[in-house]
Amino acid sequence: MPPLNRTRIVAAAIDLIEREGADAVSMRRIAADLEVGVMSLYNHVPNKSALLDAVSEAILSEVEFTDDPAAHWTGRVRMQARAFRQIAHTHPRSTMVVVSRQLKSAAGMLPVERALSTLREAGFGEREAVQIFRVFIAYVIGSLLREVGVTPTFAPxxxxxxxxxxxxxxxxxxxxxxxxxxxxxxxxxxxxxxxxMIEAIAGRLAQRTR
Amino acid sequence: MPPLNRTRIVAAAIDLIEREGADAVSMRRIAADLEVGVMSLYNHVPNKSALLDAVSEAILSEVEFTDDPAAHWTGRVRMQARAFRQIAHTHPRSTMVVVSRQLKSAAGMLPVERALSTLREAGFGEREAVQIFRVFIAYVIGSLLREVGVTPTFAPxxxxxxxxxxxxxxxxxxxxxxxxxxxxxxxxxxxxxxxxMIEAIAGRLAQRTR
DNA sequence: TGTCGAGACGTACAGCGTACGTACGGGAGG
DNA sequence: CCTCCCGTACGTACGCTGTACGTCTCGACA
Incomplete structure (x- = not known):
């Protein structure tokens, strides 16, 4: 058995969420799954909330945000949104956890940066890019919530x-x-x-450069 | 002091959520606010989950879904979406509760019925109306989540x-x-x-009847 | 060899939802 | 009027939660 560390704890948490749902997550339960005392977890994680943040970050950072800067911006936006939706497939029961904690870390900011730069390169203004970004975020998150069934107990x-x-x-x-x-x-x-939505914002862009 | 009943319990729960956030809600706390024993609540509410459903339903049913069937459908859609967003103003800290429990009751179905009939009257097909409805739901819910700050502790x-x-x-x-x-x-x-989004679906409609 | 720090762990406390048993008070039936 | 009964209020108790605190062990280094 390898020594206890943050990575193993996060992995156990994700595993537990996927097996039994987010409600089943408790420090005692995770410790039991790792065959470890409850308080040993606190040597690697400050508290439960931080652990869930780490879970969110781990899941977010394994999303494949492959981006082809040469492609048309509409395709790039579509790909980024679809990549985000992957979460609902790879970690269905963790989706709610990821969505409900906004991260200030690099893992959380990278998708934001990608989306904003795509929109800016497409030709949208500063304020406009942020507005459009927010619209997409709202749509994507709302869609994910519906998809995973916002009720956390059963996934589908x-x-x-x-x-x-x-x-x-x-x-x-x-x-x-x-x-x-x-x-x-x-x-x-x-x-x-x-x-x-892509059609709509493309229309705005065309209308403005007309 | 009037006798304990379901309405008073729900009102106390909403009040508590707005004052101290959804995390502060516990059966003991509500009972204390009502100056009543904890278990007395269970004479009127089967369990905490049902209480939160009742909270959601109460808030949802006081949203003013005034609808003018004579108006253009774009305006009607806009009004319905805005009415839903009122929740974030009237009960900001309860918004997450409302959004995260889908209700099968009349209070939950009425907005659905209104929206679908508006879209059907606008000329959209059956499948199309449902699809568009889902897009709007996703956007509205995603927007509300961002607005109230999905972190439940502090509202803004x-x-x-x-x-x-x-x-x-x-x-x-x-x-x-x-x-x-x-x-x-x-x-x-x-x-x-x-x-x-209204512009986008109006475009779809115009394109089809063209 | 003595010391020290980090990590594992047990205990304890306050709080949670709620199952269960009890006590009371008012309306119905004799 | 007395009695019974049932709905309501309530106290206690159980198993669960997050985590503060103190203790113990063990490997590294002077």
Whole structure:
């Protein structure tokens, strides 16, 4: 057994979250998984909150933000957004943890830097680039929240809406659209909105240079 | 002192969240605020999770979803999104609670019904309406999360990014745009993205009926 | 060999959600 | 009127949480 260190603790935490959900995370539980006393963890991590920050940072830093500066900016934006969405695939039950802690570390700032430089190179102004960046962040995070099911206990929310549950008198549209509401191809839905937004900001850019 | 009932409990919970943040909510604390034994709460609420659902529902049901069916659909969509954002103003520290529990009750379904019927009346197809609805939901929720500061302890995140904190070698864009990143007029940012997205889907509609 | 520091660990405390048992008070039935 | 019953209020208790504090062990170095 290798000696206890921060990396092993973070790995155990991520493993625990993916196996049993974020609710199951406790210092005692992690220590038990590592076959170690609870307080030994505190030699490497100041407290639970910092541990979750470290979890978030570890997951964020293994996202592949490959960027081709030669490509058209619309493609680059699309790739960056999709890369972020990878988190929902690689660490579904940790997604909520990553999204709910904004990091000031390098791991958290790198995606921001990439996105902003892409937008600036595309020709957007300073304020505009920040605004557009914020719109994308909001959309991506909102999409991830829906995808992983914001309820932390079970990862995939299935059959959230059944046609038989809704009163068609009160909610005719929900009743009529129930088949579409209950089924959700997350990747297709994400790309739909992503293309919509890229199209919109491309329109703004074209309109301005016109 | 009126007798204990579900309404008073929910009101006390909301009050507590707004005063001290969602972390401060505990059954013991609520009971103390109501000058009541802890277990008395369980005569009116099955458990803490259900109480938080009730909190979410109460807040959601007091949002003013006034809708003018005669207005242009773009305006109606804008109004509905803005109405949802009201939550961040009326109950800032409860926003995270509302957003993080999807409700199957009438209070949770009404906004969905309204939005879907608006989109259908605008001329969008069944699948398209659901897709667009999901895009807006993602954007609105993502925006609210940023606005209330996803960290639940303190409501307004101030000075999250300081220019002096970032290494301009590693993060030149963040350094250059720090003034724009640190300041944030939430209402303006929200409307910016909202208009962007409405413009985009209006474009789709025009393109199809062309 | 004596000393020292770092890391592992046990104990303890305050707080949590809530299962369970009890006590009380008012309305219904005899 | 008396009795019964049931809903409500409440106290206690259990197992869990994060973590402050003190202790112990062990390898490195003078």
């Amino acid at each position: 929310v299935h059959g959230a809406i059944r046609a038989s549950d809704v009163d068609p008198e009160l909610f005719p549209e929900i009743g009529a659209l129930a088949p579409h509401l209950s089924a959700c191809d997350h990747e297709a839905e994400f790309d739909f909105g992503l293309d919509l | 995140v101030h000075g999250a990014i300081r220019a002096s904190d970032v290494d301009p070698e590693l993060f030149p864009e963040i350094g250059a745009l720090a003034p724009h990143l640190s300041a944030c007029d939430h209402e303006a940012e929200f409307d910016f993205g909202l208009d962007l």
